Amino acid sequence: MLKSSFWLMGCSLLLFFQSSVFAQEQIDVIDLTPSTEDGFTSLFNGKDLTGWHGETEGYSVSAGTIVSSPDTRGNIYTKKEYQDFIFRFEFKLTPGANSGIGIHAPITGNPAYAGIELQVLDNTAEKYQQLKPYQYHGSAYGISPAKRGALKPVGEWNEQEVIVRGSTIQVRVNGQLILDTDLKKAAPNGKTMDERDHPGLARTTGYIALLGHRSEVSFRNLRVKELLEL
Structure with a gap:
């Protein structure tokens, strides 16, 4: 009986040790999320729009994502401004979706001109097949x-x-470099491709923004890393 008791105790300890190791492995996997990337700060807590300001009524939070409303336009901005940075996020389009990401955006004015707008678009939608290349x-x-x-x-x-x-x-989508541009060279002879006035070309700092254009687009895992001068 004594040997049996020691044997059972040994098995229990072994199972406990294996369970602890497995649990630790699970924790390690869970910890390897985008928010733990070296030097990156999360811009979204997954629960609400804390840290964002602007036309928040045009957005909702559902299942850990920020969702823009298809019924209204609206821009929301980070709580601080950024100069040089890396911004990473995930997004999901709906058919015909149209949205944007504001870079060096001011609070007032149209971010596409007063700042820089990086287009977010369902390129495959039939209604967009005759757009200009820069759209x-x-x-x-x-x-x-x-x-x-x-x-x-x-x-x-x-x-x-x-x-x-x-x-x-520079813009990469799913690992592919799709944009590599120098804004100083974007307006030869004083004209941009759309021949519009873009005062945002001269801005060197501003907010990161989500730009809603009456389309449902979902965003998650938004995080930023500032590139500070050495």
Whole structure:
């Protein structure tokens, strides 16, 4: 009986140890989320719009995502301004969706001109097949066109990275570089591609913004890393 008791105790300890190791492995996996990337700060707590201001009535929070309303336009802005940075996020489009990401955006004025708007768009929608090259997804709206073909089918999550350093902007979608532009060279002879006035070209700092254009677009895992001068 004594040997049996020791044997049972040994088995129990072994099972406890294995369970603890398994639990630790599970915790390690859970901890490897975008918010733990080196130097990145989360811009969304997954519960509400704390840390964002502006026309928040045009957005809702559901299942850990920020969702723009298809019934109203509205822009929301980060609580602080950024100069040079890496901005990473995931987004999911609905059919025909149209939205945008504001870079170096001021609170007042149209961010597409007063700042820089990076287009968020369902490139495959029939109604968008005759757009100008600078109006498709990832483009610096009115300024520099992005390459097409990187988006996943509508309804699937995409990953996007925006790197802003000085006057340069790079955009990657699902690992593919689709925009690599220098704003200093965006207006040769004083004219942009859309021949509109873009005072935002001269801005070197501003807010990151979500720009709602009466379309349902979902965003999650929004995080930013400031690129500080050495």
